[in-house]
Amino acid sequence: MKILVVDDESDIRTLFEQRFRKEIRNNEMQFAFAYSGDEALTYLTNLSHEAVLILSDINMPGMSGLELLKRIKQRFENPPPVVMMITAYGDQENYNQAMSMGADDFLTKPIDFSLLKDKLKSLIDDKNSGS
Amino acid sequence: MVFELLLTIIIVRYLKRSMKTAINLPKWDRIFQTIFYVAIALFILQFVGQGMEKVVTWSSHLILLYLVYVLYKEPEFKVARPVLLAVAPYILLQLFDDIAKLTNENQYEGWKNLLGVATGFSVVWMITMLFIINRQRKALEKEKVKAKEEEEQKIKVLSLKDQLEIQVQERTAELTKQKEELQTALEELKSTQNQLIQSEKMASLGELTAGIAHEIQNPLNFVNNFADVNTELISEMEQEIQNGNLGEVKEIARDIRENEAKISFHGRRADAIVKGMLQHSRRNTGQKEPTDINALADEYLRLAYHGLRAKDKSFNTTMKTEYDASIGNIEVVPQDMGRVLLNLFNNAFYAVMQKAKDAIPNYEPTVSVRTKRFADKIEIRVKDNGCGMPTDLVSKIFQPFFTTKPTGQGTGLGLSLSYDIVKAHDGDIQVETAEGAGSEFIVRLPAE
Numbered sequence: 216m217k218i219l220v221v222d223d224e225s226d227i228r229t230l231f232e233q234r235f236r237k238e239i240r241n242n243e244m245q246f247a248f249a250y251s252g253d254e255a256l257t258y259l260t261n262l263s264h265e266a267v268l269i270l271s272d273i274n275m276p277g278m279s280g281l282e283l284l285k286r287i288k289q290r291f292e293n294p295p296p297v298v299m300m301i302t303a304y305g306d307q308e309n310y311n312q313a314m315s316m317g318a319d320d321f322l323t324k325p326i327d328f329s330l331l332k333d334k335l336k337s338l339i340d341d342k343n344s345g346s
Numbered sequence: 347m348v349f350e351l352l353l354t355i356i357i358v359r360y361l362k363r364s365m366k367t368a369i370n371l372p373k374w375d376r377i378f379q380t381i382f383y384v385a386i387a388l389f390i391l392q393f394v395g396q397g398m399e400k401v402v403t404w405s406s407h408l409i410l411l412y413l414v415y416v417l418y419k420e421p422e423f424k425v426a427r428p429v430l431l432a433v434a435p436y437i438l439l440q441l442f443d444d445i446a447k448l449t450n451e452n453q454y455e456g457w458k459n460l461l462g463v464a465t466g467f468s469v470v471w472m473i474t475m476l477f478i479i480n481r482q483r484k485a486l487e488k489e490k491v492k493a494k495e496e497e498e499q500k501i502k503v504l505s506l507k508d509q510l511e512i513q514v515q516e517r518t519a520e521l522t523k524q525k526e527e528l529q530t531a532l533e534e535l536k537s538t539q540n541q542l543i544q545s546e547k548m549a550s551l552g553e554l555t556a557g558i559a560h561e562i563q564n565p566l567n568f569v570n571n572f573a574d575v576n577t578e579l580i581s582e583m584e585q586e587i588q589n590g591n592l593g594e595v596k597e598i599a600r601d602i603r604e605n606e607a608k609i610s611f612h613g614r615r616a617d618a619i620v621k622g623m624l625q626h627s628r629r630n631t632g633q634k635e636p637t638d639i640n641a642l643a644d645e646y647l648r649l650a651y652h653g654l655r656a657k658d659k660s661f662n663t664t665m666k667t668e669y670d671a672s673i674g675n676i677e678v679v680p681q682d683m684g685r686v687l688l689n690l691f692n693n694a695f696y697a698v699m700q701k702a703k704d705a706i707p708n709y710e711p712t713v714s715v716r717t718k719r720f721a722d723k724i725e726i727r728v729k730d731n732g733c734g735m736p737t738d739l740v741s742k743i744f745q746p747f748f749t750t751k752p753t754g755q756g757t758g759l760g761l762s763l764s765y766d767i768v769k770a771h772d773g774d775i776q777v778e779t780a781e782g783a784g785s786e787f788i789v790r791l792p793a794e
Binding site: 224226229230233234236274276277278279281282303304324325326328 | 560563564566567568570571572574575578579601604605608612651655662664665
């Protein structure tokens with residue numbers, strides 16, 4: 216299962232690769248990175264057959280994370296990908312908006328990586344046991 | 347005789363009336379009154395007393411002569427002297443008649459006719475003269491009345507003039523007071539305006555703070571995240587050292603070094619933002635210094651964007667930048683020019699945000715900034731594809747306190763301040779706009 220991380224900050228890649236070095240090495244998790252909403256959509260279109268979990272920042276120039284979320288939910292219905300939103304603005308309004316648009320989860324920056332790791336692992340386990 | 351007595355009475359009455367002797371000449375009034383009574387007495391005696399004709403005749407002559415004398419002699423009656431002229435021929439003729447009758451009884455009969463004719467003439471003369479005199483007197487009186495009226499008019503005018511002068515003084519005092527009040531009000535307004543300008547500056551600082559906070563948050567997150575990663579990596583490395591897995595250890599060490607570089611990179615990034623913020627809030631020195639216009643524009647574009655994002659989370663827009671690298675450093679007051687750019691960006695974002703609310707399909711809010719170098723000047727263009735402006739507003743937008751925003755959302759000082767700042771840099775600021783299609787603000791600054 217691929218995890219697509221969408222964020223305009225390119226160092227997010229280094230961070231994820233370091234944080235999940237063991238999981239990547241053990242092939243428990245595979246990461247892909249996109250630096251804008253458009254890039255993410257292109258990636259998803261090209262690899263629509265793969266089961267993908269998406270981690271997206273909300274605050275990005277150009278297409279925002281919420282817009283991306285809307286388009287993903289419109290375009291990729293079967294199977295609907297899991298989308299988790301990550302934002303620096305962790306207020307209630309933002310949370311409600313993301314959840315009402317179909318986000319599966321909502322995390323605030325700075326990312327609590329151990330929490331994220333647990334969430335990702337349980338999702339993957341669900342997926343594996345389900346399939 | 348009857349006629350002479352009547353004449354006496356008439357003259358006395360005339361003098362009393364015309365000269366107002368009762369008031370002006372009481373001494374003469376008494377005398378005239380006496381003559382009046384004597385004349386009446388003689389008049390009665392004429393009809394009652396038998397054989398008294400001679401007494402009456404000569405008394406009448408005497409009285410009349412006396413009156414003639416008085417009129418001729420006394421200076422008080424100078425004005426009545428024309429009457430003398432009127433009656434004198436008749437009186438003298440009558441006197442002569444009676445004297446002649448008395449002395450030359452023989453010749454009298456010869457003269458009688460001639461005297462009769464002369465008497466007739468004298469009577470006509472008298473009546474004519476008296477008539478003329480009376481007319482003149484009336485004219486004179488009329489004139490007197492007129493003069494009196496004019497005098498009264500003059501007094502009235504003078505008193506009116508006094509009243510007017512008092513009113514003018516009162517009004518002048520009032521006006522002076524009002525002028526002073528207006529002066530005070532003007533000074534208060536000026537100080538209020540200064541306060542407003544100050545608060546406009548503070549408001550823009552406040553908007554920036556949110557943007558700055560977000561700008562700092564991102565690098566700080568990285569610093570914290572990479573520091574955490576390194577802590578983890580170090581314990582892993584210790585593990586590998588114990589396992590004697592040297593290759594792995596080397597790899598971890600390389601990662602740690604890389605992460606350290608990231609930490610200091612993001613640390614410096616946060617540092618630069620804080621420094622920029624300090625520069626913005628620092629009291630304006632007003633000193634021009636060589637400034638990288640591209641860097642300044644980019645910094646404020648980001649700050650404006652994040653400032654708006656902080657207020658409205660759903661807000662999002664495409665930003666296009668096209669910086670002319672040959673622009674070089676331009677002599678400007680960086681804080682002031684930053685404020686101009688911030689204001690233009692804020693307005694541009696506001697315009698696209700308003701249009702985005704209309705939910706037009708396929709509308710992509712876009713704000714772009716372009717810089718360009720010319721021979722003797724540079725140009726900064728800030729363009730949006732927002733709602734634009736009707737042309738009748740264009741002439742007003744640089745006026746102080748003009749705003750299209752709802753009350754409380756704009757001070758109306760932003761563009762006015764910007765205009766003043768650009769003018770102070772010997773530059774100019776213009777706008778090209780089309781309602782519904784967007785606006786483009788062009789700032790031109792001189793470059794040596």
